[in-house]
Amino acid sequence: MDHSFTASVFIGTSVDGFIAREDGDLGWLISRGEAAGGGEGYGYPDFMSTVDTVVMGRATYEAVTASGWWEYDGKHVAVLSSRLPADRDPRITVYPDLDRLIAGLTDRGTKSVYVDGGQTIRTFLQAGLVQQITITQVPVLIGSGIPLFGPLEADISLTLLSAQALKAGLVQTTYAVEN
Structure with missing residues (x-):
């Protein structure tokens, strides 16, 4: 897929790899982040x-707007x-599929993308679009909850x-994605 941008993920997870509870609740993440000097x-x-x-994705957008x-x-x-x-919402542009999204971002001259939300992150990874x-x-x-990662068609190597x-036992790791 031809595109003009780099894409990165910056996200919090539980140790067991979940980004939210089944109902989308992030209280476990927010409370610990605040306690750690978030x-x-x-x-x-x-x-x-x-x-x-x-x-x-839509679910992340709706969670963000619902939280204010x-x-x-x-x-x-x-x-x-x-x-x-x-x-x-006038603050957003909605794209119905990945091909139109990539074309739209490329047409806009997008340089650097922050990819957020489990499903969208997985979609970008599967398409080989994430660099970091x-x-x-x-x-x-x-x-249990919404996992960050799910089934893959092939291994994705990380460096x-x-x-x-x-603080408070949080661990932050950054990886380059070998596409």
């Missing part, structure tokens, strides 16, 4: 300063969804770029 952002603000576009948290001003926000109406993944692991087992222990 105001520091653990590199998130610096990461966000490097991207011009945020891509997420919108920190994407100044960024192009693209939502990958075949069910979300195109005129749902940063995972902040929270020291909790939640037992460790950095690993660091953060």
